[in-house]
Amino acid sequence: MTLKSPQIVAVVPAAGVGKRMAADRPKQYLELNDKTIIEHTISLLLSHSAISKVVVATSADDPYFPLLTIASDKRVMRVDGGAERVDSVVAGLEGITDEWVMVHDAARPCVTLSDIDALIEVAIQSDAGAILAMPVRDTMKRVGESSGITHTVCREALWHALTPQMFRTEQLKTALAEAIAGGATITDEASALEFCGLTPRVVSGRSDNIKVTRPEDLALANFYLTQREKESS
Template structure:
């Protein structure tokens, strides 16, 4: 008898977040009474559909052990790598003896603490029978300009069909490992998992999600994330 696939969350959290100009990596900054990373992990810990998590932290991380994380499901902590793709691969390898080839893996940025339960559910329901998998994203609403070397407008870019890629990005365990390993062997530093799948010849599905699922990269983003959390727009 076949069994339903499990869902595993992978959180790459080894980045240093230099653009924030803070005294610590952005995933450990205070946000609405907790750290950014604690909010992010809690999204998947509280979901009854997520089997377990793997979080990749920096080799010299001094902050993770200070967190207060209570989980009734497996929570693996592994060393990350120099780039995001290396951290994801390390986390995937750590799941080797727990995740089946057909299980789903959801890779989610540590600095996206505002993923709503509604968007997570939509992603799981939309992709659970998809042959490839996909990612949360949103259509581009702004007018796009391409700049020249002097910082002047060289071209207005047609935004039709353009989407902003979010996370989680959800793919079958074995397919994702193969795609990520192939990219690594080619020396390609893919910035998201969908890119690795595209390079492997797959066409990930776009699942529309809320723009509130922002990635914190600046102090202004931190303030906006606190606003969303305070308004209860992410649960």
């Protein structure tokens, strides 16, 4: 990185149940290479020199997180999350006084340190933070009733939003509060800033920064992590 990196707190919303995985527990607690998905995710975040702390927002009655070894790490703080992702992010932000915050999905264990470096470098030069994203590669279709295609959407300038997403802490807190009060649909943190008329920047991220959502994603994430372990050994 060409600019000095600030100290950052990472917020990991992890109160979801992951119904599409059809598993016996929330997807973040499924195992990859002898560690749960969320352990891979938090460990990676903590291995970055700019990230000083990780705030994890789980459901209040989550029986799994307290049993993880990483839960006892002094750099990890657990808070009660909410019914929706945005509720968990808001809960995670409470009490954070550091200038910068980075929000990352619990079920994205394959993000790389190099992508985080690139995100930080752009975010600290932006007036409205930045997000990792990936240009849309496939033909996009808009579908109507009965699964019928209504038209093809031009994919030029379309990007898949990824995480982490990084913003000034107070700016994100304010944007989320205004977006919630305005009844906006907040699908990610950047959408709250967009609602407030701000323009976060995108940083091209790696395609292997997948979100484990469906059963087949588990095998793919396992493959990526295994390959990285081989490359680093």
